[in-house]
Amino acid sequence: MTLEQVARRAGVSTATVSRVLNNVGPVRSTTRARVLKVIEELKYSPNLHARSLAGGKNRSIGVIVSNIENPFFLDIYKAVEEQAHSAGYELIMANTDYRADRLTASIRLMIGRRVAGLAAIVSEMDSNLIEELSGYRIPVVFYDVGTPRRNITNIRVNYRSGMEKLVSYLYTLGHRRMVFVGHHAALGPINERLRVLLDAVQRFPSLRVETAADTDTLDGGRRAARAALSACPDLTAIVCVNDVMAVGVLRELRDCGLRVPEDVSVTGFDNIKLAQYCSPSLTSVHIPRDEIGRIICDCLINEQNKLLEREFVLDPELVLRDSTGPASARNGAPEHALDASVTPALDTARKL
Amino acid sequence: MTLEQVARRAGVSTATVSRVLNNVGPVRSTTRARVLKVIEELKYSPNLHARSLAGGKNRSIGVIVSNIENPFFLDIYKAVEEQAHSAGYELIMANTDYRADRLTASIRLMIGRRVAGLAAIVSEMDSNLIEELSGYRIPVVFYDVGTPRRNITNIRVNYRSGMEKLVSYLYTLGHRRMVFVGHHAALGPINERLRVLLDAVQRFPSLRVETAADTDTLDGGRRAARAALSACPDLTAIVCVNDVMAVGVLRELRDCGLRVPEDVSVTGFDNIKLAQYCSPSLTSVHIPRDEIGRIICDCLINEQNKLLEREFVLDPELVLRDSTGPASARNGAPEHALDASVTPALDTARKL
DNA sequence: TTGAAAGCGGTACCAG
DNA sequence: CTGGTACCGCTTTCAA
Numbered sequence: 001m002t003l004e005q006v007a008r009r010a011g012v013s014t015a016t017v018s019r020v021l022n023n024v025g026p027v028r029s030t031t032r033a034r035v036l037k038v039i040e041e042l043k044y045s046p047n048l049h050a051r052s053l054a055g056g057k058n059r060s061i062g063v064i065v066s067n068i069e070n071p072f073f074l075d076i077y078k079a080v081e082e083q084a085h086s087a088g089y090e091l092i093m094a095n096t097d098y099r100a101d102r103l104t105a106s107i108r109l110m111i112g113r114r115v116a117g118l119a120a121i122v123s124e125m126d127s128n129l130i131e132e133l134s135g136y137r138i139p140v141v142f143y144d145v146g147t148p149r150r151n152i153t154n155i156r157v158n159y160r161s162g163m164e165k166l167v168s169y170l171y172t173l174g175h176r177r178m179v180f181v182g183h184h185a186a187l188g189p190i191n192e193r194l195r196v197l198l199d200a201v202q203r204f205p206s207l208r209v210e211t212a213a214d215t216d217t218l219d220g221g222r223r224a225a226r227a228a229l230s231a232c233p234d235l236t237a238i239v240c241v242n243d244v245m246a247v248g249v250l251r252e253l254r255d256c257g258l259r260v261p262e263d264v265s266v267t268g269f270d271n272i273k274l275a276q277y278c279s280p281s282l283t284s285v286h287i288p289r290d291e292i293g294r295i296i297c298d299c300l301i302n303e304q305n306k307l308l309e310r311e312f313v314l315d316p317e318l319v320l321r322d323s324t325g326p327a328s329a330r331n332g333a334p335e336h337a338l339d340a341s342v343t344p345a346l347d348t349a350r351k352l
Numbered sequence: 353m354t355l356e357q358v359a360r361r362a363g364v365s366t367a368t369v370s371r372v373l374n375n376v377g378p379v380r381s382t383t384r385a386r387v388l389k390v391i392e393e394l395k396y397s398p399n400l401h402a403r404s405l406a407g408g409k410n411r412s413i414g415v416i417v418s419n420i421e422n423p424f425f426l427d428i429y430k431a432v433e434e435q436a437h438s439a440g441y442e443l444i445m446a447n448t449d450y451r452a453d454r455l456t457a458s459i460r461l462m463i464g465r466r467v468a469g470l471a472a473i474v475s476e477m478d479s480n481l482i483e484e485l486s487g488y489r490i491p492v493v494f495y496d497v498g499t500p501r502r503n504i505t506n507i508r509v510n511y512r513s514g515m516e517k518l519v520s521y522l523y524t525l526g527h528r529r530m531v532f533v534g535h536h537a538a539l540g541p542i543n544e545r546l547r548v549l550l551d552a553v554q555r556f557p558s559l560r561v562e563t564a565a566d567t568d569t570l571d572g573g574r575r576a577a578r579a580a581l582s583a584c585p586d587l588t589a590i591v592c593v594n595d596v597m598a599v600g601v602l603r604e605l606r607d608c609g610l611r612v613p614e615d616v617s618v619t620g621f622d623n624i625k626l627a628q629y630c631s632p633s634l635t636s637v638h639i640p641r642d643e644i645g646r647i648i649c650d651c652l653i654n655e656q657n658k659l660l661e662r663e664f665v666l667d668p669e670l671v672l673r674d675s676t677g678p679a680s681a682r683n684g685a686p687e688h689a690l691d692a693s694v695t696p697a698l699d700t701a702r703k704l
Numbered sequence: 705t706t707g708a709a710a711g712c713g714g715t716a717c718c719a720g
Numbered sequence: 721c722t723g724g725t726a727c728c729g730c731t732t733t734c735a736a
Contacts, residue, residue: 002713013723018715025716026721043484048464049401049410050713053728058401069430074421081447090461093445095433109442112400132395218629251629277570277603279631354729365707370731377732378705402729405712 001044010038021046052114060090061117061300062110064103066124066185067216068095070244071272072289076121076143079293087301089116098185098216100124111136117300119143121292123185139308141296144192147311153299154311155292160196162285162316166239166267167200169318171207174327175237175265178209179228181249182241183216193241193269210235214245221248229256236264236327243268243275246282250323261325271319280322287316353396362390373398404466412442413469413652414462416455418476418537419568420447422596423624424641428473428495431645439653441468450537450568452476463488469652471495473644475537491660493648496544499663505651506663507644512548514637514668518619519552519559521670522589526679527617528559530589531580533601535568538593545593545621562587566597573600581608588616588679595620595627598634602675613677623671632674639668 003021007014012035019025020035027035038044052058063080065073081091092113094106103124110118117139125145133140134150141153148154170178180197194211201209212228214220224245228238229252238253240246246268250260258264260280268275271286295312355373359366364387371377372387379387390396404410415432417425433443444465446458455476462470469491477497485492486502493505500506522530532549539546546563553561564580566572576597580590581604590605592598598620602612610616612632620627623638647664 003715004713014714015716015724016722019722022715028721031721043487045460045463047405047466047713048461049405049466050728051715053399053401053405053712053730054714054716056715056728069423069426071421074426078421108397109400111397112403114399114401135395218625222629247629250631254631273570274626277574277599277630279602279606355731356729366730367707367709367732368705371706374731380705383705399729402712403731405714405728406730406732408712408731 001042003044003046006035006038006042006044009042010035058114058116059088060092060113060115061119062092062094062106062113062115064094064096064106064110064118064120064122066096066098066122068093070216070242071274072242072244072270072287073121075272075289076292076296079290080119080296083293083297084301087297089301096122096124098122098124098183100126104129107133111138117141119296119300120145123191139300139303141299143292148309150309153295153308155295155314156311157287157314157316159192159316160199162269162287162318163193163196164200165318166269166285167197167204167207169320170237170239170265170267170324170327171204173265173325176207176327177232177235178207178237178239179232179235180209180211180239180241181221181224181228181245182211182213183220183245184213185216186213186241197239209239216242216245218244218248218251221245222252223248225249225252237324238264238266240266240268242270243272243282243284246284246323247274247278250278250280250282260323263328265324265327267324275319275321283321283324284319285316286319288314353394355396355398358387358390358394358396361394362387410466410468411440412444412465412467413471414444414446414458414465414467416446416448416458416462416470416472416474418448418450418474420445422568422594423626424594424596424622424639425473427624427641428644428648431642432471432648435645435649436653439649441653448474448476450474450476450535452478456481459485463490469493471648471652472497475543491652491655493651495644500661502661505647505660507647507666508663509639509666509668511544511668512551514621514639514670515545515548516552517670518591518621518637519549519556521672522591522617522619522676522679523556523559525617525677527589528679529584529587530559530591531562531564531584531587532591532593533573533576533580533597534563534565534593535572535597536565537568539563539565549591561591568594568597570596570600570603573597574604575600577601577604589676590616590618592618592620594622595624595634595636598636598675599626599630602630602632602634612675615680617676617679619676627671627673635673635676636671637668638671640666 003014003017007017017035019027020032061084063077067073084091096102119141121143123144130146134152139151143155146154201207210232212224214224238249240249246266249266253260253264260266268282268284271284275282275284299308355366355369359369369387371379372384415429419425436443448454455474471493473495475496482498486504491503495507498506553559562584564576566576590601592601598618601618605612605616612618620634620636623636627634627636651660
């Protein structure tokens with residue numbers, strides 16, 4: 001079904017059909033009606049490839065994420081989608097599974113599709129790619145990696161601040177021996193969450209931190225917890241790189257007969273919905289996905305050029321729930337710590 | 353950056369560059385090398401719109417789902433993605449949020465993009481649309497709706513069987529008063545899970561079932577549980593349309609001070625990963641997302657024409673975990689039921 | 705082994 | 721208001 005067939009059947013030119021389709025230019029209403037009728041009869045739907053080739057424009061924006069199974073990424077995707085849709089844009093999603101080769105392929109794909117803008121919510125971005133992206137003329141927003149340059153905007157979260165709040169909170173509760181659970185991509189020397197945690201640790205006397213890593217999944221969290229416990233049997237707190245892994249950790253601890261928070265405290269990061277629904281609910285650090293989505297759309301769609309080529313820094317907030325409590329000498333007296341569990345009302349979170 | 357610019361810079365024709373790009377036809381290796389070099393220098397990436405317009409082909413398949421936030425849909429998406437990728441296809445995803453208008457728009461979008469095949473994992477499909485889709489010449493796979501016809505394959509799950517297993521299991525445990533928690537789209541008169549549950553109920557003497565509905569989210573499950581409890585205070589079991597809502601239900605019960613399964617039994621459906629990670633772990637009915645993904649790819653990509661235009665029926669399996677136990681007269685003696693909680697080993701599930 | 709040229713299905717400009 | 725037509729960037733004969 002093509003424009004031309006529609007035109008012929010309606011006894012008009014392709015130009016006229018195009019005008020009707022796009023609601024531009026003057027068309028006599030009887031003509032319009034006739035064309036519309038034919039379109040309906042033929043169930044014609046325009047070839048979008050031809051359209052964007054001819055028009056040179058493309059109302060679609062690309063979103064690349066590291067792990068679509070992690071609700072953190074999905075939330076951002078949804079936030080972008082909502083605004084994009086109401087501005088008449090379509091989203092094209094790509095998932096990299098934290099793999100650099102898939103990222104490269106995804107970027108090429110987006111460029112090949114000539115997206116109007118690109119958001120890369122990934123942690124595995126390398127600087128060559130960033131350089132290359134800057135070369136194409138489309139607006140790009142990075143989350144968490146890179147620095148502003150031509151056509152490129154950056155959004156980053158002040159992990160330092162978040163981690164410091166978290167660690168100092170745990171320290172105050174008496175925790176001195178903790179394990180950081182990350183996923184592989186988060187344990188590279190470049191990774192900010194880990195680095196920042198280690199930095200924070202320096203400032204607290206007699207605080208020691210080990211690390212454990214696995215995949216960024218529930219199963220990964222569970223395995224990492226197992227590794228953490230065997231590597232560091234006297235730990236009193238497990239600090240997780242995100243909430244998904246933390247839920248996996250909770251599960252493993254339950255299986256080991258360890259109570260949270262009485263025996264071990266657990267913290268997440270991101271503050272996804274699930275953090276409120278797991279048991280016990282998770283102390284976490286809130287990262288505002290809605291706001292990230294909003295900024296992305298402002299840069300990519302509304303093209304606030306003042307917004308482009310700059311850096312946004314978001315300050316995360318600590319959210320206290322039921323998975324953290326005073327440290328206890330678990331090996332000695334687990335019955336020591338009987339204080340922490342209060343089941344709060346509907347919105348259980350206390351913000352700090 | 354266009355083919356022509358590359359051609360000019362390499363001193364060859366566009367036809368030759370095209371041959372190099374697609375690895376077809378004879379090209380002298382020195383020529384090939386020269387072209388490749390220019391492509392690299394210019395960081396040329398072909399305009400995919402032009403390509404599929406000219407070639408008439410399109411190695412991409414469309415996947416439409418009702419609610420991408422529900423891991424059930426995401427699992428299918430991922431299963432399809434994996435196979436599609438290894439066959440050199442790209443996926444285009446669209447999410448309808450259970451809205452018919454969004455479904456229509458998504459289908460038009462996919463048709464407009466001239467996808468090679470389309471999978472519709474949605475429950476809100478209407479028969480006009482199915483008719484229309486059959487008219488386009490592309491292979492289509494539906495999950496859960498419609499019947500086979502030209503170019504159309506159907507996958508459906510034998511919910512009847514699954515629900516009957518679930519209900520008879522609960523009945524055996526003594527439950528006589530239960531509430532079915534669904535999302536709005538699952539409570540229409542057409543919906544199979546509900547209908548089948550109500551049918552099953554007929555066969556069990558003195559079993560009564562109420563219904564409650566909310567959105568297909570964790571929050572929705574929680575609100576539905578609240579509604580269920582107030583509508584039917586003496587319930588002993590809550591049967592949920594899926595695992596996500598069941599996790600929401602668990603949370604609300606916990607807040608109400610009701611123990612699962614001692615006071616109330618809860619069941620999910622789908623058997624997503626989270627069912628193993630919530631607390632208590634969820635008794636559920638397994639729907640094999642991997643197999644669904646496999647069938648979709650077989651029909652859409654490998655185009656096993658024998659597979660097309662037929663119907664696949666999957667038989668779901670009951671998976672027992674810790675969220676179900678004997679019914680107890682909760683209003684009378686909650687301390688009655690102290691039996692059910694055994695924390696099992698790594699894979700906690702017992703299949704029936 | 706390579707190049708010239710005819711489309712693919714639209715858009716948009718320019719006449720009429 | 722409407723039609724003719726020159727592209728958009730790439731694929732694919734057909735000749736050379």
